[in-house]
Amino acid sequence: MDAVTKAQIATEHRRHETDTGSVEVQVAIMTKRIEALTEHMKTHAKDTGSRRGLMNMVSKRRRLLDYLCDTDRPRYDQIIAKLGLRR
Numbered sequence: 001m002d003a004v005t006k007a008q009i010a011t012e013h014r015r016h017e018t019d020t021g022s023v024e025v026q027v028a029i030m031t032k033r034i035e036a037l038t039e040h041m042k043t044h045a046k047d048t049g050s051r052r053g054l055m056n057m058v059s060k061r062r063r064l065l066d067y068l069c070d071t072d073r074p075r076y077d078q079i080i081a082k083l084g085l086r087r
Helices: 003-013 023-043 048-071 073-083
Strands: none
Touching (some): 023 048, 048 073
16 A cells, blocks of 8 residues: 555544544554455465465454444444444
């Protein structure tokens, strides 16, 4: 993922003007990377290194979402709806 794409995602999901590291931004960037790796895995099913990285990213995103759910439920509901994640 290039810097321009990351900046666009951060702009869409940030909480204030200089926000680049909030949970929402991190989850949105990870979701985009997970989607790209999922497409890669459809054509390269035996790529175990990429599969391991994908599982690690999914786990990290889940932990961030769990944290957000525990600390601020409305923000959690909003980011889930915006990204179209199920839970």
